[in-house]
Amino acid sequence: MAVKRRHGEGEEAGEMVADGGGGTGLPAASGGGQDAGLPRTSGAGPSASGETGLPASLETAWGLRERPAKGPRPGLSLDRIVRAGIGIAAAEGIGAVSMGRVAKELGVSTMSLYRYVSAKDELYVLMEDTAMGPPPPMSPDVTGWRARLEWWARAQREVFHRNLWLLRVPISSPPASPHSLQWMECGLAALAGTGLDEGRKISVIMLVGGYVRNEATLMSDLDAAMTARGLAPDEVMRRYEHTVDALTAPDPGRYPAVRQLLGSGVLGVPDASPDMEFEFGLGCLLGGVEVLVGSGGEGAYGSGGGGAASSA
Numbered sequence: 001m002a003v004k005r006r007h008g009e010g011e012e013a014g015e016m017v018a019d020g021g022g023g024t025g026l027p028a029a030s031g032g033g034q035d036a037g038l039p040r041t042s043g044a045g046p047s048a049s050g051e052t053g054l055p056a057s058l059e060t061a062w063g064l065r066e067r068p069a070k071g072p073r074p075g076l077s078l079d080r081i082v083r084a085g086i087g088i089a090a091a092e093g094i095g096a097v098s099m100g101r102v103a104k105e106l107g108v109s110t111m112s113l114y115r116y117v118s119a120k121d122e123l124y125v126l127m128e129d130t131a132m133g134p135p136p137p138m139s140p141d142v143t144g145w146r147a148r149l150e151w152w153a154r155a156q157r158e159v160f161h162r163n164l165w166l167l168r169v170p171i172s173s174p175p176a177s178p179h180s181l182q183w184m185e186c187g188l189a190a191l192a193g194t195g196l197d198e199g200r201k202i203s204v205i206m207l208v209g210g211y212v213r214n215e216a217t218l219m220s221d222l223d224a225a226m227t228a229r230g231l232a233p234d235e236v237m238r239r240y241e242h243t244v245d246a247l248t249a250p251d252p253g254r255y256p257a258v259r260q261l262l263g264s265g266v267l268g269v270p271d272a273s274p275d276m277e278f279e280f281g282l283g284c285l286l287g288g289v290e291v292l293v294g295s296g297g298e299g300a301y302g303s304g305g306g307g308a309a310s311s312a
Contacts, residue, residue, distance in 0.1 A: 052064050055122075056118045056119070056122050057121060057122040057124075057125035057126070057177075058125070058176055058177065060078075060117070060118075060122060060125075060126060061125060061126055061129050061177045061178055062177075062178060076106065076108055076112065076116075077116070078116045078117070078126075080106060081102060081106065081113055081116055081117060081123070082123065082126045082127055082130050083130070084102050084105045084106050085097050085102050085123055085124075085126075085127045086127050086130065086131055087105070088101055088102065088105060089127065089165040090163070090165060093165060093168070094124075094165045094168045094169065095168075097120075097123070097124070097127070098120060099113050099114075099117075099120050099123065102123070124169065125177060128166060128169055128177070128180075129177040129178060129179045129180065130179075131159075131163045131166055132159065132166075132177075132179040132180060132183065133159075133179055134179055134182045134183075135152070135155060135182055135183055135186040136155060138151055138186075139151075145190055145191050145192070145193060145194050145293070146286055146289075146290065148189075148190035149187070149190045149191065149204075149205075149208060149286060149289070150282065150286065151190075152183075152186055152187050152190050152205075152208070153208050153209075153211070153212050153282055154282075156183070156209065156212045156213075157212050157215070157216055157278065160212070160213065160216035161216060161219075164216075164220050167213065167216055167217045167220055184205070187205035187208070187209070188201050188202070188205060190205075191204060191205070194293045195293065195296055195297060196292070196293060196297045197297055200292070200297045204289055204292075207285065207289075208282075208285060208286075208289075211281060211282065211285055215277075215278050215281065222236075233270060234270055237267070237268045237269075237270065238268050240267070240268070241262065241267045241268035244258065244262065244267070245262050248262070
């Protein structure tokens with residue numbers, strides 16, 4: 001059983017609402033010039049807020065809102081504001097991020113931020129999308145739907161582990177920010193040629209993406225608990241094994257399977273690889289998807305059909 005230490009910052013929980021971020025957070029976009037990490041659409045000029053019918057956060061993320069040509073203070077830009085928020089989240093947790101806290105970090109007034117970001121929720125969406133970044137290039141050696149989906153899952157996991165604060169972003173809507181849709185595109189494209197219909201494809205990537213997020217969250221929580229107690233993973237597992245043994249030994253007939261597990265000695269033994277449990281779970285998931293693909297996508301849902309497509 002794996003309990004292993006993960007390295008990363010920003011493990012404190014916090015509340016926020018993300019319109020369209022979608023919770024698929026991934027690698028930080030590379031910096032550069034002003035607004036370097038914030039994507040813009042091609043062929044669509046900026047407009048006044050409200051004209052597109054989109055939330056303000058998505059208008060900003062897609063470059064569909066007019067931005068001030070010059071801030072109230074030299075050097076202030078949307079990119080600097082977003083990256084300051086990311087820095088605070090990474091160091092102190094997402095709960096520490098507020099418009100006032102970001103303004104203090106940048107040495108400007110809180111009101112000056114509102115020339116660039118209309119509300120705190122919008123800032124959170126921009127932070128998430130910037131931290132996600134686009135999917136990294138896939139090697140041409142990665143062929144076949146299963147290998148491509150494995151790559152997709154591992155790439156997401158790596159970025160969650162580098163940006164643990166992303167795991168604390170509540171998923172309040174389907175993905176709609178630029179980078180989250182690029183990750184969706186990559187996942188759907190991995191299933192090309194499987195014969196699955198579009199509803200089953202989106203269900204598969206939701207299943208795999210949810211597994212990745214859950215595993216990363218669990219490992220982050222366990223790591224935070226171990227850090228707070230000052231214990232190494234091996235010691236945590238030894239203590240856990242001892243606790244379970246003490247609790248079940250008085251009535252072994254009530255816990256025969258647990259007693260058998262304890263007798264095997266595996267409960268307190270660390271995994272040979274820190275990725276063993278993740279890879280085991282991913283393999284089980286994709287083994288099920290392989291059965292689905294082999295059946296032509298039949299029998300995946302109940303008699304009512306469905307999945308993400310039918311529930312929309």
